[in-house]
Amino acid sequence: MTLDMQKLEPLLGMMVTEIGAAANAALVLVGDKLGLYKALAAHGPLSSDDLAKRTNTAPRYVREWLSAQAASGFVTYDAATNIFSMSPEQAAVLADDDSVVNMTGGFYALAAVYADEPRLTEAFKIGKGIGWGEHCNCLFCGTERFFRPGYKGHLVAEWLPALDGVVAKLENGAKVADIGCGHGASTLIMAQAFPKSHFTGFDFHEPSVVRAREVGAGHKNLAFEQARAQDFPGGDFDLVTIFDALHDMGDPVGAARRVRECLKDDGTFMVVEPMAGDSLQENLNPVGRVYYAFSTNVCVPASLNQEVGAALGAQAGETKLTQVLREGGFTRIRRAVSAPFNMVLEARP
Ligand SMILES: C[S@@+](CC[C@H](N)C(=O)[O-])C[C@H]1O[C@@H](n2cnc3c(N)ncnc32)[C@H](O)[C@@H]1O
Numbered sequence: 332m333t334l335d336m337q338k339l340e341p342l343l344g345m346m347v348t349e350i351g352a353a354a355n356a357a358l359v360l361v362g363d364k365l366g367l368y369k370a371l372a373a374h375g376p377l378s379s380d381d382l383a384k385r386t387n388t389a390p391r392y393v394r395e396w397l398s399a400q401a402a403s404g405f406v407t408y409d410a411a412t413n414i415f416s417m418s419p420e421q422a423a424v425l426a427d428d429d430s431v432v433n434m435t436g437g438f439y440a441l442a443a444v445y446a447d448e449p450r451l452t453e454a455f456k457i458g459k460g461i462g463w464g465e466h467c468n469c470l471f472c473g474t475e476r477f478f479r480p481g482y483k484g485h486l487v488a489e490w491l492p493a494l495d496g497v498v499a500k501l502e503n504g505a506k507v508a509d510i511g512c513g514h515g516a517s518t519l520i521m522a523q524a525f526p527k528s529h530f531t532g533f534d535f536h537e538p539s540v541v542r543a544r545e546v547g548a549g550h551k552n553l554a555f556e557q558a559r560a561q562d563f564p565g566g567d568f569d570l571v572t573i574f575d576a577l578h579d580m581g582d583p584v585g586a587a588r589r590v591r592e593c594l595k596d597d598g599t600f601m602v603v604e605p606m607a608g609d610s611l612q613e614n615l616n617p618v619g620r621v622y623y624a625f626s627t628n629v630c631v632p633a634s635l636n637q638e639v640g641a642a643l644g645a646q647a648g649e650t651k652l653t654q655v656l657r658e659g660g661f662t663r664i665r666r667a668v669s670a671p672f673n674m675v676l677e678a679r680p
Contacts, residue, residue: 355403358396359425359438362405367396368417371406372426376416431484436476437621443470444628451628460636463579464536466629471539475514478575481672482517487524490603490675493668497570497599501525505569508533508593510560510586511576515543515553517603521572522553531565533558560586561638566593574603575673577655578647579630581637587659591680600661600678602652606669609648618672622646652676 362368370385371377377385383393397415401408405425407416423430444451446467454461492498501507504527509518512532522530532547532555534540543555558564560573561582571590577583590600605622607614614623626645634642643651653664653676661678668675 351403355399355405356438356441358399359405359435360442361396362400362425363435363438367393368406368422368426371415372417372422376409376412376414378414382415429483431480433480434477436473436479439469439473440477440625440629441473443467443473444625447628451632454632458635460634460640461629461632462636463629463633464538465636468538470629471514471536471542474575475516479516479520481670482520482574485670485673486517486520489670490601490668491521493675494599494601494677495679497601500569501528504528506567507531507570507572508563508565508568508590509572509574510534510563510590511573511579512543512555513539513574513576515539515547515555517572517574518543518553518555519547519550522547522550526552528552530554531556533560533563535559561589563589563593567595568593569595569598570601571598572601572603575605577602577604577652578626578643578645579633581634581641582639583641583643583655584658585639587656587661587678591660594680596680598680600656601667602656602676602678603673604647604652604676605645606672606674607646607648609650611646614646614648619646649674649676 365388366386367382367388371382374385379394379397380390382397383390397406400406401415405421407418407421409416417426423432424434427433443466447461450461491501502525507521507528507530509521509530509532512518512534515532518530518532529552532543534543535557537557540555540557547553547555556564560580571594577586580586594600606618607622622645630645631642634640643655649666656664656676656678661680663679665677666674667677
């Protein structure tokens with residue numbers, strides 16, 4: 332068989348980029364854990380020796396790391412002086428934990444999927460699920476760190492105001508449940524913004540609940556409990572939220588049904604899900620690629636591991652999600668707002 336070089340060359344070029352990206356992902360963790368990005372952003376421009384000195388790390392390693400970073404475009408290299416620096420944009424993405432565009436969390440989640448790959452390969456052969464809690468620990472902190480910047484940037488400023496009458500209720504004092512809250516990033520952001528309201532985060536993964544309690548300690552209007560979405564306790568909620576978790580659940584219809592039971596008749600169910608079109612064709616883009624990959628590695632196995640095993644996938648799309656919410660007992664459903672990575676659905680009884 333003869334290969335068409337015009338098709339082969341760009342594919343091979345892409346593979347070089349891919350292998351470079353995958354190998355450099357581990358180095359992002361190194362840079363984050365050792366404070367290399369933070370030190371360079373705060374004290375740069377610096378030589379590699381000076382960065383090593385400031386971070387108490389071995390100079391030869393730091394020189395090679397900086398070379399890889401410069402080749403990746405994550406730091407800036409000045410060939411005339413042999414000095415490295417970070418632009419404000421590079422620092423916002425890699426060095427500043429409070430930035431709404433910080434992306435380092437995604438790299439921790441990558442470390443988890445690589446560590447867990449042998450189990451996934453086995454699961455493919457028999458179709459068995461892999462529980463959320465069975466993954467390498469960095470999945471949970473990576474997920475929290477990856478999603479938190481977006482929640483900080485959009486949740487209070489754009490997403491809650493896009494819901495009908497919800498902000499006024501939260502300002503006056505509302506009762507809120509955040510289901511599948513993980514480490515509680517979304518719950519904490521809402522609790523801090525609306526001190527008169529009370530927020531309870533529920534998650535079935537005990538270590539995540541323990542971590543959420545640590546993070547939320549000291550906030551009187553905030554609590555975390557271990558519970559499943561399909562039978563979490565309580566009632567008379569004004570607002571129930573699910574952030575990036577409905578598609579991970581085995582029984583999303585059962586979860587929606589339980590939310591309906593616990594919600595006041597004039598209450599609101601806010602569902603934040605990954606941004607996606609309804610068809611595969613619409614999702615063949617860089618964001619869809621990230622989500623399909625995590626969905627194959629984590630979301631579909633997590634759902635298959637639970638009762639029902641609906642396995643919606645992270646790219647379920649608005650039509651399928653709307654159908655789930657209707658089957659759960661909601662009648663008025665609309666897309667309230669979209670962000671580059673997320674869509675926000677408002678469901679009302
Ligand atoms: C992708 S994480 C999102 C966590 C958090 N909402 C966030 O945005 O950072 C999905 C979460 O859903 C939780 N989850 C999955 N199935 C669940 C179920 N049936 N009941 C309760 N929590 C569930 C997992 O434990 C995990 O914390």
